[in-house]
Amino acid sequence: MNGKSVARGAVSAVVLFAAATVLCGVLYPLAVAGVAAVAFPWQATGSIIEVDGVKYGSALVGQPFRGEGHLWGRPTLADARAFADEDGGPLLWYGPENLSPASDEFGARVAKRVAAVRAAHPDQGDAPVPSDLVTVSGSGFDPHISPAAAEYQVGRLAAATGRSVEEVRGIIRQCTERPLLGALGEGRVNVLKVNLMLDGIL
Secondary structure: OOHHHHHHHHHHHHHHHHHHHHHHHHHHHHHHHHHHHHHOHHHHOOOEEEEOOEEEEEOOOOOOOOOOOOOOOOOOOEEEEEEEOOOOOEEEEEOOOOOOOOOHHHHHHHHHHHHHHHHHOHHHOOOOOOHHHOOOOOOOOOOEEOHHHHHHOHHHHHHHHOOOHHHHHHHHHHOEEOOEOOOEOOOEEEHHHHHHHHOOOO
């Protein structure tokens, strides 16, 4: 192989690399983003719930609610120390628990949460506490809870908001997302949407 062949091969490789970079790194992402913005404008901009010009949060990001008149979501581990903005201000960050389910620390945390949930729901007596009310999700900011976890809170919500039990259940049903195609996954309740409806915003 002579020098000219090596040079041509090198040039071809550089041209191919540049073309692949432009195609896969620039044009393809722009095309996907453009299609998403047109076909799914709400999802492409963060699934933000906005009412009368006020943004209340994303339907895909969990928020910590602990008021008596609000539906409680999964526990969250908020950290404002790990990251900062360009001005040095703390940025709130959520993360998973990262504890072994077999560890004593995990057991102690869950036991404490179970006691707190039971204390806030005396109407449930010794009924098992749904696990998603006392365990952090894998992402740390799951916006949903199970229908069972929502049902567990119905009595407290009715008493705190002055609504009937059936009215609270009706709101929860409206905010319950069914399994994909009726079979994939499980039903789930969007906590933020329920609370906005309880507050009369949605």
